Amino acid sequence: MKKIFILIFASVTFIGCKQNDEYKKVDASQIKVEGSMNAELTAPPFVPKPVGDRPAKKLIVNMEIIEKEGEMADGVKYVYWTFGGSVPGSFIRTRIGDEVEFHLKNHPDNKLPHNIDLHAVTGPGGGAKSSFVAPGHEVTFSFKVLNQGLYVYHCATAPVGMHIANGMYGLILVEPEGGLPPVDKEYYVMQGDFYTKGANGEKGLQPFDMAKAVKEEPDYVVFNGKTGSLTGDNALTAKVGETIRLFVGNGGPNLVSSFHVIGEIFDNVHVEGGSLVNHDVQTTLVPAGGAAIVDFKVDVPGSLVIVDHSIFRTFNKGSLGLINVSGDENKTIYSGTQSDEVYHPEGGTIQTMPNETSAKAPKAVTLVERIAEGKSIYAKTCFACHQATGEGLPNAFPPLAKSDYLNADVNRAIEIVLKGKTGEIVVNGKKYNSVMTAQTLTDDEIANVLTYVYSTWGNSKKEVTPAMVKAVRSKK
Numbered sequence: 001m002k003k004i005f006i007l008i009f010a011s012v013t014f015i016g017c018k019q020n021d022e023y024k025k026v027d028a029s030q031i032k033v034e035g036s037m038n039a040e041l042t043a044p045p046f047v048p049k050p051v052g053d054r055p056a057k058k059l060i061v062n063m064e065i066i067e068k069e070g071e072m073a074d075g076v077k078y079v080y081w082t083f084g085g086s087v088p089g090s091f092i093r094t095r096i097g098d099e100v101e102f103h104l105k106n107h108p109d110n111k112l113p114h115n116i117d118l119h120a121v122t123g124p125g126g127g128a129k130s131s132f133v134a135p136g137h138e139v140t141f142s143f144k145v146l147n148q149g150l151y152v153y154h155c156a157t158a159p160v161g162m163h164i165a166n167g168m169y170g171l172i173l174v175e176p177e178g179g180l181p182p183v184d185k186e187y188y189v190m191q192g193d194f195y196t197k198g199a200n201g202e203k204g205l206q207p208f209d210m211a212k213a214v215k216e217e218p219d220y221v222v223f224n225g226k227t228g229s230l231t232g233d234n235a236l237t238a239k240v241g242e243t244i245r246l247f248v249g250n251g252g253p254n255l256v257s258s259f260h261v262i263g264e265i266f267d268n269v270h271v272e273g274g275s276l277v278n279h280d281v282q283t284t285l286v287p288a289g290g291a292a293i294v295d296f297k298v299d300v301p302g303s304l305v306i307v308d309h310s311i312f313r314t315f316n317k318g319s320l321g322l323i324n325v326s327g328d329e330n331k332t333i334y335s336g337t338q339s340d341e342v343y344h345p346e347g348g349t350i351q352t353m354p355n356e357t358s359a360k361a362p363k364a365v366t367l368v369e370r371i372a373e374g375k376s377i378y379a380k381t382c383f384a385c386h387q388a389t390g391e392g393l394p395n396a397f398p399p400l401a402k403s404d405y406l407n408a409d410v411n412r413a414i415e416i417v418l419k420g421k422t423g424e425i426v427v428n429g430k431k432y433n434s435v436m437t438a439q440t441l442t443d444d445e446i447a448n449v450l451t452y453v454y455s456t457w458g459n460s461k462k463e464v465t466p467a468m469v470k471a472v473r474s475k476k
C-alpha cells in the first residue's frame with residue numbers, strides 16, 4: 001500500500017516537473033545595457049532578425065504614424081490608420097533587459113492625434129499617457145523590457161475602439177536571454193475585424209461603421225489588414241523539412257480568434273504569447289489584444305491554410321491565408337487519394353441545398369435589374385465557394401472570373417447551377433474534381449445570378465434569360 005502511494009507520488013511529481021519546463025523568472029531590472037542600436041522594423045508578414053546572443057542594449061525605435069487609403073478587398077477602399085504604414089504595424093523585436101527609447105512621430109498630413117499602448121511596457125497605460133502626439137509632432141519615452149513574450153501594441157486615443165478598428169495595432173516581441181530556439185522561417189500574422197458602411201464586398205471607399213462595431217458585427221475578419229494579404233502572390237512559402245514559426249497576434253477590436261492551420265499540427269505553442277509552452281496543438285485561442293507564438297515542421301508538400309476556425313469568418317469574411325510548401329512527397333506521412341470510386345447513395349451523388357429566397361425574389365426585367373438582383377443572389381449562394389470576386393480557391397473551387405469553361409457554353413453553365421456538378425473539369429488550364437451542390441433557385445434567380453457572373457470579372461457579358469433556363473430545365 002505504502003509502496004503504491006510512493007509510486008503514484010513519484011510519477012505525479014515527475015510529470016509535474018516535465019510540464020513546467022524550466023521556467024526561471026529573471027529580474028530583468030538588474031540587466032545592464034551595453035551600447036545602443038537602432039531597432040530594425042518590418043512590415044508584415046516579415047519579422048526582424050533574431051536577437052541571438054546579443055547583450056541587452058539601448059534600442060532606439062523610430063515609429064511613424066501614417067493615415068492612408070488602402071484596399072480591404074478587390075475594389076473596396078478603406079482609410080487605414082497605421083503604425084509605420086502597414087496593418088498590422090511594424091514588428092518590433094527586442095530582448096529581455098533592453099531599454100527601449102521610443103520615438104513616436106505623427107505625420108503632419110494626418111488628421112488626428114494618436115498614441116501607443118505597448119503591452120510589453122510596465123508603466124501607466126503601457127506608455128499611452130507619455131506618448132500622446134498631435135499631427136506634425138514627435139514624442140519620446142523610454143522603458144525597460146522586464147518580461148519576455150510576444151505582446152500586442154495599439155493606439156489608445158479616444159475613441160479607442162475606432163483607432164484599433166482602423167488598424168492601429170501591431171506586435172512587439174521580447175526574446176529571452178540568448179534568443180528563441182532557431183527555426184528556418186519566421187512570419188508575422190495578425191488578425192483584425194473591420195466594420196464598413198457597406199456590406200462585405202461593396203465597392204468604393206467605405207467609411208468606418210461605429211454602429212456595427214458596437215454590435216460586434218464585422219463585415220471583414222482578415223489577417224494582415226485586408227483580404228488576400230496572404231494568398232496568391234502574397235502566400236507564405238516554405239520547403240519540406242523546414243520549421244516555421246508564426247508570430248500570431250489579434251488586434252480585434254472585438255473578436256477572439258480560433259487560430260488554426262489546416263493540414264498542420266503546432267509542435268509548440270507559447271500559450272497567450274507567454275512562457276508556458278504547450279505541445280501538439282490543433283487550434284490555439286488568440287484573444288483580442290493577445291498573441292501566441294506557434295511553430296511546426298512541414299513534412300509534406302501542398303498548401304497549408306491559415307484560418308480563424310470560427311469558419312464562416314474564413315470563407316465569408318476573409319480570414320484566410322496560405323503557406324505553399326514545396327518539396328518531395330512523403331507517401332508514408334500522407335498518401336494522397338488512394339482510390340476514388342463513384343458512390344451512389346439513394347438520390348444520386350449531388351445533394352440539394354435548401355433555399356429560402358425563392359418565394360420572395362422580385363422580378364428583374366432589364367439587364368441592369370438582372371445584374372443587381374444577380375449580385376445579391378451571388379452573395380447569398382455562390383460566394384461561399386467561388387469567393388467574393390469569383391477567383392475560387394485553388395484545388396477546391398474553380399474560378400468564375402475570366403473562366404474559359406463558363407464562357408464557352410452558356411447552356412452548360414445553366415445546367416451546372418440547376419443540377420449541380422461533379423466529375424473532372426478543366427477551368428483555365430487547371431483540373432478540378434469536386435462536387436458543386438445543386439442550387440434550388442427559380443428560373444429567374446438562375447438567369448439573374450448567371451447574368452451577373454457573365455457581366456463581371458472579365459467574362460463574356462452574356463445575358464441569361466429565364467426562358468433560357470426554362471429550356472435547359474425541361475430538357476429530359
Ligand SMILES: [Cu+2]
Nearest residue numbers: 114155157163
Ligand atoms: Cu490612433
